[in-house]
Amino acid sequence: MSPPEFPIDELLPQIRQSLSAHTRLVLEAPPGAGKTTRVPPALLDEPWLQGRRIIMLEPRRVAARAAARFMAAQRGEAVGATVGYRIRFDNQVSADTRIEVVTEGILTRMVQDDPGLEGVGAVIFDEFHERHLAADLGLALVLDVQSALREDLRIVVMSATLDGERLAGFLDAPRLSSAGRSFPVEIGHFPARREERLEHQVARAVAHALAAHPGDLLVFLPGQREIARVRQLLDGQIGDSGVDVLALHGELPVEEQARVLQPDAGARRRVVLATNVAESSVTLPGVRVVIDSGLAREPRFDPNSGFPRLDVVLVSQASADQRAGRAGRVASGWAYRLWPQSQRLEPQRRAEIGQVELAGLALELAAWGDPDLRFPHPPPAGALAAARELLHALGALEAATITDRGRRMLQLGTHPRIAAMLLAAADDSERALACDLAALLESRDPLRSRSDALADRWQALSAFRRNRLGGDASRSALAAIDQVARQWRRRMRCDTNSPADVPAHLLGDLLAHAWPDRIAHQHPTDPWRYQLANGRSARLMDDSVLFGEPWLVIAELRDEGRDARVLRGVPLDPQRLERDWATHFEETERVFWDDAARRISAVRERRFDRIVLDSRPLANPDRSQYAAALADAVRQLGLAALPWNEALRQWRARVRCLRVWCPELELPDLSDEALLAGIDTWLLPALAGKSRLDALSEDELANALRSLVSWPQRSRIDEVAPARIAVPSGLQRPIHYAFDDAAGEPVPPVLAVKLQELFGLADTPAIANGRVPLTLHLLSPGGRPLQVTGDLRGFWERTYPEVRKEMKGRYPRHPWPEDPWSATATHRAKPRGT
Template identity: 45%
Template sequence: MPLPIETILPELKKTLQERTCAVLTAEPGAGKTTRVPLALLDEPWLMNKRILMLEPRRLAARSAAGYMSASLGDKVGGIVGYRMRLDTRVSPDTRIEVITEGILTRMLQHDPGLEQVGIVIFDEFHERSLHADLGLALCLQAQSLLREDLRILVMSATLDADAASVLLEDAPVLSSTGRSYPVETRYLKQPAKGRIEVEAVKSILSAWTDEEGDMLVFLPGAPEIRRAARELQANLSEADAAVLPLYGSLPQEAQDKAIEPDRAGRRKIVLATTIAETSLTVGGIRIVIDCGLTRVSKFSPRTGMSRLETVPVSRASADQRRGRAGRLQPGVCYRLWTELEDSRLAPSSSPEIAEADLAPLALELAAWGAQPEELRWLDLPPEAAYRQACSLLRQLGALDACGAITPHGRRMAELGLHPRLAHMALRALELGAGGLACEIAVLLGERDILRSTPEGRDADLRLRIEALRSSTGGAEREILPVESGDQPGRVRLPGWTANGGGGQDEAAEMRIAGTSRADAASLPRLHAEAARWKRELGVPRSEAADAGLTGLLLAFAFPDRVARQRSTGRFLLSSGRGAEFPEMQRLSAAPWLVCAELDDQGAESRIYLAAPVELEELENHLAEAIETEIRTVWDREAQAVRTRRKVMLGAVTLREGLLTRQEPDQVLAALLQGIRLEGLGILPWSRTSRQLQQRLHFMASADNEWPDVTDDGLLRTLQDWLAPHLYGMKSKNDLQRLNLTDILGSMLPWEKRRRLDEEAPTHYTVPSGSRIPIDYSNAQAPFASVRLQELFGLSKTPSLCGGRVPLTLHLLSPAQRPVQITRDLESFWQNTYFEVKKDLKGRYPKHYWPDNPLEAVPTNRVKPRKPSL
């Protein structure tokens, strides 16, 4: 049947004859995926070289290869073949290879010039996957430096064609209309509430009676698809309705079944993820029910982790989904959102490069020998995420300190696995556990094969490994992590007992983990994929690694997620973040874990997949990542300097202990730091030393040539005035041996000591002959407290600091109670003394109260002594 794209094929051929780059936009249903490669097969510039066409998804790649082969009357693997990870159907006769995007990167790394390739076609480029952006950037550089004749064609239905044209140096833009029928669009009157699959089922059941034809229902992911399928199967007759799931991790047979017409002639209800949004034509579809949501992976440079988020679809995606209803006949699209919500949709989705884990991209660029800024991109990789990726690669040994790829990194890049898993596989091979690494890799590459129970989800990855190893197809298998003998349908985990696991009783363990069920449909496919990886890595058939090594292998892949227990169910990751189990389970009591799946929401990540690991395993096999830290610090609890040796894996302490041997300089530095923390009060101050400090401060207040001996000033200069006296000391008790009076005095040269004694004496001798101590606690007004009678005959106020500062006098009664404070003694005698005398004479009649104090005899007694004859 002629397709709309055929009208533009002559112009496309002419453009590629004259130019090496082009952009083709074609509406859904135009036929670009299957007609363009065939139309270019005999072009003279191709010179019998191959055509590579990239498809974002494996199912679309297989479907496109099958359709083109059938149109040529050939089989897949003949003129048209496909190539994807662990699944290749090509031959020497193959001229068109439909490949998934990661394959292009592998081909470029091995053959940068793509010498046997005439054109690379990027299909559905609007999806902007990480591999598509990287593949295009590498192809453009290869074209610029090595292959001027290499053609590049970018095809899409919703791409910003102008931006792509600029990237391809003003490449021509060709457009084709699609072949579609009218589609009626229906919206909800009120926003959907609750689980979206519940609203979807309502719409499905309504459309089932109101409309004719097959349905394509878009849901965010596999969990929603399963729940919707169960509800539909309970409400519709199996004889009338074929309820078929369609998502990426399904076996190929199940995917093909969803695409093809039902063999029994029943109406189909295909429950699909975004896998059915582009490229695929699901036969018989006339009704589309769109939940308006999609699930995307978002990477957080802050935590180094990715998480799945459910977000609204973009305008472009919503229109792609709607178009599925009008591919073959007029249709109807039920949108499970309101028209107001529809007006708020973003025009297009964010490119994966802006939100994804960039470790795979960073490894590929290192193997290519380029930095991001040296290549041409539609969107440059975000700097923070790229730095985080390079940091991880250095931690995995893939990059050296200068950022260049290492031999180990090249081996990692050749595997085509995520760098974490590639590193794990290579290290596992050295330990004779390559097969176990392959099993872990396939399990982590898919959704969880164990379903949650009402009690929660058991996070132990070893359960999944045992389920995978025991898979033979058939019914779902009950996975019990207990010693269960040879009971049918149960998997025995070596070394686990019914009463083990952190003090929980047997019944509790059965409730927590005893009802998990493995997804029987996925197990055979995953088992076969693991077997292919084992062959790819050259794992010996005789190898049989115990699942007990799971934790260690995870530590190779996730050295930043080694976790030490802080309390039951709560852990500290080597990255520095906290983590916890959503619900209590046997791993909650494990002293050491490695976490394979976490989220990064909230203060502490939730652990969804993990395995226990032994401390000795970490120390023996992660030595290159372990650092020994010896720190001499002030221990506030012990009030002493302690030297601790810590063996660290990132932020996690593996071992620590006290060392008796200490370096004197480090002890001194720690002791000084302790004094700063505790304050000068930790030192043995006496009345004499405090007075000396105050006298010095008084002199400094009047003359800035004197040292700053305030508490703050002394703390700032500990290294200068105190450190020389601290050698050999390491605790508060040792500090009590210090003589602070001598130490403070040693801060002054001889001349200043003399001046200090003259201008800031410790005592003042009053006319009675008594030596009265001077209080310098107030540097602005030093004072002496003296009984009034001892000052008789003293006409002027005493002074300090060479006469510049008057001494404040606190005049006391005979009972040592203050009666007057003055800094002008002369004025006191003239104006105030007589009023004070009246009061004191009344209270102390036996004491001596002369009328003329300036001529009276001073005394420290009740009355002055009579002069001896």
């Protein structure tokens, strides 16, 4: 079969030339240019490849199969010969395979299992603009392999819509672009009517397009649920019109996918309802019209379940343009957008690494042994720290090191929570049950009801296997779950079928290994409330079928402030909990600050993690623990609970101001945040032997705070920021210091002094080695403000004469000389009779 011509063909010589001279390349080409299926075969005979394999990462399973089959067909071979693919639960490669199309998790496993990538000459990242987390990780790993072990390894990053200049700079790689081949596409907007559901809007748009334009239609929808609703509506409207309505998504059987990707044998018109799998990588022949909902399901971290979830979100402008371009592949076309023309979309798709939970990434980094890999967008530090905390709880990490259990979890290629549960099964019967639970957790909910019992989902699956379907269950969803469960049993090498019936708590005994942080115990005084092992609390729904269970494991909850809401859970067997989680039960004596009682309490407690199971007062508590309890009290109540006096407040303000004015003094940070963070260092020793906060004296607090400053520094503080300053009257007057926490900077220091005490002084006094002039509050003899100024000379010259006229009659016993420059400063009134 002679291969068809593609726009990318004229760029192939430059691609080969670039990869002969460089080991990295960024290739930009629009959908339909042929990059996916033309570039890998074009590199097979390159000298630098030396007969080794080419691995091409394809983000989606549909696209991976389609690309491999197309390349194999062009060679007149079956898939698995020169060209093959590897995706989750499906492997079509052989010893002769030289081009392997793999999905994202497969690439990560290949690199982790063989860091030298022996026998691999090039790794190609297709559709990198989708910015999946696994693609970012794969690129980071392959870059590390290239820089440390395989300088000859070629890396090609391909994309249809991408900031290629930025990526080329990150990779230090040449950048090539293909113009592609596209016919004009007319863009129109087809907004919804008032309160119109999406499926009805789509059906109207399809009916209009079928009547107004030739060719097939491609309709972009967020997911399978929306595809099913639209398909049901269209089947009723155009079922007998000679138009085929087809679905295209990643969960379709392979045969149905292949049918959609081929033109209709009878030349019937087609309406293809697709997820964003049709945005790139796969080619749909005959499409002249695109109808775009502008929506997609993309992963986001779900704090309710602890897993990533698929949220319906607006697509980016780049994705919208790419979708519209599908209508101009064979001739001029039309694209209808189902949102108002005034609506603005984000320019590019956001990287998943900044939006999803990172437990899987953290485990991969620990297995690799280098947490500092180079990512196009680095993972957020907070999310990565939370992920590592979870991995510790699952037994996958010890300190920063991956455990043997963690390595086994990685090999399973699923979320660490699910992997931990699969590994916890005690025998084949439990292993088969764990495979069912893994499939249920990875799939969409098969029930239409609001039941909060996870056991109801498993029982529906069990009934489905016996050809019994409940009224609120989805047959298609259960069939998909059953298929995934069989695949998991093969992966786990479990030959035992799942039991037909099990007690609900057995499900919980397994699920506890996935959610050890959400093992929950019924509150002793409120049966609707549960205390969680992570310290939080949760409440059952009013119609909960879980009511009365003493122990639960909560698979999904919704944050609602003080108490979360249990959305899905399952009971636990207390005896097995004691056996499997023995190290989590402990008895301790605890001395702590009871904020409600405003005193120290001492109790003997029995706990499961942070769940208090029993608490009894201690008759003879260890008083050496009181100081730490009082320190905790200050953390809860704040520094205002301490016995501050004005002198100590001013000393602290002086130090804080000098950190800004004179950084060379290297004074410590005395902000509230810093003092609370370091409370064990400076305050804890002063609390020793005390059982009440009010037993701490002002002097003890002052000594504790001043202990943070060395003796030489204390001397310098008094020199450059004195508490008092001598004025011409011969007296010492206080300087008032303040720090503005909201602005993060000092307030100008204030000297409040009677005007007569400054006669003869021309210039404004300054502190901090002359860097900071004082703000003068010039007072009347009665102590009331006359003027606020930072320019004393200007006051004498311009303002004093007016002040003198006004004040001389009001305070006749005080001096008001015409010449304040030469007058004698005084704080006293004139003697009587003068």
